[in-house]
Amino acid sequence: MISIPKLKHADSGNFFLMAGPCAIEGEEMALQIAEKIKDITDRLQIPWIFKGSYRKANRSRLDSFTGIGDEKALRILQKVSQQFEVPTVTDIHETSEAxxxxxxxxxLQIPAFLCRQTDLLVAAAQTGKVINVKKGQFLSGESMKFAVDKIVESGNPNVILTDRGNTFGYSDLVVDFRNIMAMKAHQVPVVMDVTHSLQQPNQTSGVTGGKPALIETIAKAAVAVGADGLFIETHPNPRVAKSDGANMLPLDQLEGLLQKLLKIRQAIAA
Known part of the structure; x- marks a missing residue:
């Protein structure tokens, strides 16, 4: 595992977790989710990074929720980090945002659709932060070598790769677990984005669908094949979430899922 400031339990031998809401909807919601996840991950000794997008740039419709304001949302992420002593991760979309x-x-997280954007990868690398690059839905795990190279050759060795499935037809994704092993060959930590891989994008309604009933299935398989980390978006009430509610995990189900996944982790480590 690469060094990330404030990351607790990094020597526990467990997978690490990137978890939080899809988007920062407000301070109270973010703090509520962070407090719950911190309690769970401390008891289970799971390294945890709080996830929250300060802005959602890739939306199906013009009237879709995009955020509460960049600086306001970023300050909430900062408050979460300070109050709970946890590292945070958020997406960036343009070089000026890095x-x-x-x-x-x-x-800093590079969205899947932008993983080939050289200027964006270089700008992110030059901040010196850890960079999490999501594998494009249109790419193989092997081809993500070039994203890693762009960041490392820009002077930053702190790279994480995340799989989020591959496009299957027009409105579905499938997960090819061979990509986990292909990306681990690049000598970087590899994460499975469990919830986004269960999206059903490009619905005629303009609202992305999902298959949250399969969250446990995808997560179990990812841990079993050796993923270093898991990415799970979670919310107290996904039905009212302002972004990606159709594929998020209800917050009250997170602990039970993680307990099952730790048993698999311990089994493959034996």
Whole structure:
């Protein structure tokens, strides 16, 4: 595991977790989710990074929720980090956002659709932050070598790769677990984005669908094949979440899921 400031339980031998809401909807909601996840991960000794997007740039419709304001949301992420002593991760979408977001968070995330954008990868690398690059839905695990190279050759060795499935037809994704092993061959930590891989994008309604009933299935398989980390978006009430509610895990189900996943982790380590 690469070094991430404020990451607790990094020597526990467990997988690490990136978890939180899809988008920062407000301070109270973010703090509520963070407090719950911190309690769970401390008891289970799971390294945890709080996830929250300060802005949602990739939306199906013009009237879709995009955020509460960049600085306001970033300050909430900063407060979560300070109050709970946990590292945070958020997406960036343009080169100009890299330095701005880096002032508030510990990990910068490159969205899957942007993983080939050289200028964006270089700008992120130059902040010196840990960079989490999501594998494009249109790419193989092997081809993510070039994203790693762009960041490392820009002077930053702190790279994480995350799989989130591959496009299957027009409105579905499938997970090819061979990609976990292919990306681990690049000598970087590899994460399975469990919830986004269960999206059903490009619905005629303009609202992305999902198959949250399969969260446990995808997560179990990812741990079994050796994923270093899991990415799980969670919310107290996904039905009212302002972004990606169709594929998020209800917050009250997180602990039970993690307990099952730890048993698999312990089994494969034996």
């Amino acid at each position: 330095a701005m977001a880096a002032e508030y968070v510990d990990v």
